[in-house]
Amino acid sequence: MTWDNRIKDESSLLIALLIRLRHPDIDLDASGEVALGFKTIINQKEARSMSSKKKRAAAIDLSLEAERRRPEEEGGGGDREASDGAAAAAEEDGDVKQREGPKEETGGEEEKVVEVVVDQGEDGSNEEIKYRTQQGDMMEEDKQPAAAANVDDDGSDSDGAGASAEEKHMVTEATGGEGDDGGDSRTPMAQDELSEMQEEMERMKEENRMLRRVVDKTVRDYYELQMKLAAYQQQPAAADEPKETEVFLSLGATAAASAGCGGGFPEAKSKEQAAWRRRSVGSDDSDDGKEDLGLSLSLGASSSYDDDQKAVEARPHDVDGAAAAAMIGGDGSRPAPRGYALLESSKVQGGAAPAAGELAAAGGIASQSVNPANRKTRVSVRVRCQGPTMNDGCQWRKYGQKVAKGNPCPRAYYRCTVAPGCPVRKQVQRCLEDMSILVTTYEGTHNHPLPVGATAMASTTSAAATFMLLSSTTSSSSVSDASAAPSSSYLSPYLLNSASPLLMPGATGGGGGGMQHLNLFGNSPSSSSLLAPQAPGSSKYPWSPNHPPLAGAGGNKRPFWSAGGDGDKPAPAALAENVGAVMSDPNKFSAAIAAAINNFMGKDGESSSGKSSSKWGVVESLPPHDFCVDAVHGLHRDPGFRPGSRPPEEGAGAWTGSTQG
DNA sequence: CGCCTTTGACCGGCGC
DNA sequence: GCGCCGGTCAAAGGCG
Numbered sequence: 001m002t003w004d005n006r007i008k009d010e011s012s013l014l015i016a017l018l019i020r021l022r023h024p025d026i027d028l029d030a031s032g033e034v035a036l037g038f039k040t041i042i043n044q045k046e047a048r049s050m051s052s053k054k055k056r057a058a059a060i061d062l063s064l065e066a067e068r069r070r071p072e073e074e075g076g077g078g079d080r081e082a083s084d085g086a087a088a089a090a091e092e093d094g095d096v097k098q099r100e101g102p103k104e105e106t107g108g109e110e111e112k113v114v115e116v117v118v119d120q121g122e123d124g125s126n127e128e129i130k131y132r133t134q135q136g137d138m139m140e141e142d143k144q145p146a147a148a149a150n151v152d153d154d155g156s157d158s159d160g161a162g163a164s165a166e167e168k169h170m171v172t173e174a175t176g177g178e179g180d181d182g183g184d185s186r187t188p189m190a191q192d193e194l195s196e197m198q199e200e201m202e203r204m205k206e207e208n209r210m211l212r213r214v215v216d217k218t219v220r221d222y223y224e225l226q227m228k229l230a231a232y233q234q235q236p237a238a239a240d241e242p243k244e245t246e247v248f249l250s251l252g253a254t255a256a257a258s259a260g261c262g263g264g265f266p267e268a269k270s271k272e273q274a275a276w277r278r279r280s281v282g283s284d285d286s287d288d289g290k291e292d293l294g295l296s297l298s299l300g301a302s303s304s305y306d307d308d309q310k311a312v313e314a315r316p317h318d319v320d321g322a323a324a325a326a327m328i329g330g331d332g333s334r335p336a337p338r339g340y341a342l343l344e345s346s347k348v349q350g351g352a353a354p355a356a357g358e359l360a361a362a363g364g365i366a367s368q369s370v371n372p373a374n375r376k377t378r379v380s381v382r383v384r385c386q387g388p389t390m391n392d393g394c395q396w397r398k399y400g401q402k403v404a405k406g407n408p409c410p411r412a413y414y415r416c417t418v419a420p421g422c423p424v425r426k427q428v429q430r431c432l433e434d435m436s437i438l439v440t441t442y443e444g445t446h447n448h449p450l451p452v453g454a455t456a457m458a459s460t461t462s463a464a465a466t467f468m469l470l471s472s473t474t475s476s477s478s479v480s481d482a483s484a485a486p487s488s489s490y491l492s493p494y495l496l497n498s499a500s501p502l503l504m505p506g507a508t509g510g511g512g513g514g515m516q517h518l519n520l521f522g523n524s525p526s527s528s529s530l531l532a533p534q535a536p537g538s539s540k541y542p543w544s545p546n547h548p549p550l551a552g553a554g555g556n557k558r559p560f561w562s563a564g565g566d567g568d569k570p571a572p573a574a575l576a577e578n579v580g581a582v583m584s585d586p587n588k589f590s591a592a593i594a595a596a597i598n599n600f601m602g603k604d605g606e607s608s609s610g611k612s613s614s615k616w617g618v619v620e621s622l623p624p625h626d627f628c629v630d631a632v633h634g635l636h637r638d639p640g641f642r643p644g645s646r647p648p649e650e651g652a653g654a655w656t657g658s659t660q661g
Numbered sequence: 662c663g664c665c666t667t668t669g670a671c672c673g674g675c676g677c
Numbered sequence: 678g679c680g681c682c683g684g685t686c687a688a689a690g691g692c693g
Contacts (some may be wrong), residue, residue: 116687197667398666400685413684 380441382431388436389428394418394446396426407432419448 383390389412396414404411409430416424423444431437 397664399687401667402683402685405682411683425684 034558378441378443380439382437382439384436385438386436387438388412389414390440392426392440394424404429409435416444416446416448 123310379391389396395417397417398412399415400413401410402413403409406431409432411427411429414426414428416422416426424446425443427441427443431439
């Protein structure tokens with residue numbers, strides 16, 4: 001199998017994994033605990049929803065799997081229709097309509113903004129997915145969830161058992177009516193059914209376990225591949241063009257055009273983003289681009305690579321659920337560093353070969369510190385959150401607060417305190433348009449292990465964003481360009497650690513910056529009515545600036561997503577579609593891989609955190625029912641970037657491991 | 662006592 | 678060169 005095929009293959013699995021991550025329930029045990037750190041289900045209703053989602057997700061997984069195999073059989077043909085796999089996955093979702101407009105480019109930077117909004121009716125009856133680019137491109141997908149939705153939302157407050165029953169029932173149907181047979185007699189039948197259901201449950205559990213194993217394996221494989229890729233790229237690095245393409249990724253969740261934040265948000269947010277961009281650009285100069293990884297390029301190069309080598313390098317990382325789950329900051333799992341290193345090296349290929357070498361030598365960790373890329377990646381997440389901050393599973397210490405111009409709401413600055421010296425920082429600010437939405441921007445990579453939960457969240461979000469972005473970018477040349485242009489895409493080191501947000505291969509074609517926004521709202525966030533329920537008596541906006549952190553920044557232990565998660569519902573279909581598209585389109589594929597990698601890598605960190613370079617990953621809390629993820633990634637490769645140079649302080653950074661911990 | 666938040670001051674980048 | 682602005686620092690105070 002060629003490297004190409006292998007990567008494709010792996011990526012498919014990754015995608016499936018991502019989807020799964022996005023729907024943790026898939027991995028749920030009967031107990032209701034979710035693997036990968038998703039452990040709380042807010043209420044019964046949600047639990048039920050998740051159950052149903054589980055099925056859907058499973059279906060998607062299957063389809064993905066099928067997709068995955070097809071390529072193998074076909075010899076990795078990449079021409080399949082994009083709709084292909086997606087359609088299968090989405091079949092229960094109903095029709096899909098998409099529309100794209102001409103994209104426009106701003107100024108010399110070619111900034112693109114892509115907003116992806118997933119709107120889901122509260123009852124889950126309707127899913128609407130919109131893709132919008134800043135330039136005015138617009139794509140929409142409206143989906144009518146099939147039976148799945150209904151089952152979930154019927155409002156009965158069945159407890160776990162009830163949920164199980166439902167699930168079982170669905171499973172049964174899916175399986176071909178195992179339990180359908182005859183059942184007129186109530187009592188006996190009921191018992192039969194019950195037993196059957198239990199059996200089903202068992203089966204499902206087992207299946208879940210298997211899937212998990214597969215996922216783990218896939219992740220490991222993928223990681224290995226990356227390592228190889230990095231090594232491979234290292235060599236050719238010399239050849240690379242030094243030019244840095246700036247990739248600015250932004251996954252911003254604006255409530256979409258729709259209402260709330262989405263519409264208004266752009267302004268304030270855009271400002272903010274602009275600021276970020278600017279900042280990243282400015283500060284990054286010293287070390288740029290290393291971080292930018294031309295994923296596509298890498299892939300291309302790697303395509304020739306042999307699997308065998310992989311075997312050689314293969315190492316038993318355990319990037320399993322935990323790793324995957326790793327959160328935003330990237331858990332300290334060692335794997336992450338390596339992955340990062342690899343990525344770095346890849347990037348280096350674009351501009352700094354030396355750095356790459358170092359990275360490789362160091363095993364990734366040292367290298368990082370050594371070579372700070374200029375890239376600056378930020379991820380901002382928008383979450384409908386009542387508290388002053390959302391709990392992302394990390395501990396944060398507030399070190400400043402300031403009122404930013406244009407938004408009366410003070411912006412709070414937090415620093416990760418999980419580990420001393422952790423470079424990760426985050427900014428939290430209320431959305432001007434919709435005070436219920438909390439915009440959190442993460443910068444840097446954790447140099448320590450993070451709570452699993454966070455990771456899962458990040459992964460999920462990332463995945464969704466990735467696919468959406470891919471989808472959206474399709475029209476634009478960005479992704480595809482990546483393949484053509486070496487440095488266009490950026491790989492985030494977050495991959496293994498995954499806490500982070502996923503970085504989408506930037507839409508920047510050459511040197512331009514691209515912004516992408518991802519919004520995932522479980523329910524349409526736009527209207528205030530959708531706001532998460534507030535405690536009686538509380539002010540409409542409990543999250544006053546000085547309001548004590550409820551769940552988040554304070555270092556709460558409770559996973560931010562615990563608050564909700566329904567928002568996830570829509571993702572499956574969308575993801576599935578995207579997956580299909582990705583698989584069919586080489587360019588997309590590359591982008592997807594990049595995204596996936598980013599997802600899992602989550603942590604690169606420090607290098608990114610450094611002034612010169614920055615990477616951002618953001619995942620924020622999930623408000624009950626309303627899940628809004630706004631991630632902004634900024635990748636910047638500074639022209640002035642020098643391969644070997646990197647900010648001294650960064651060295652300490654996370655991945656280098658020197659200072660870690 | 663240690664950790665965290667608050668808050669004014671300081672610093673650096675950017676635009677004019 | 679100056680002012681604006683965002684981001685960070687660090688002293689002071691609060692809380693457990």
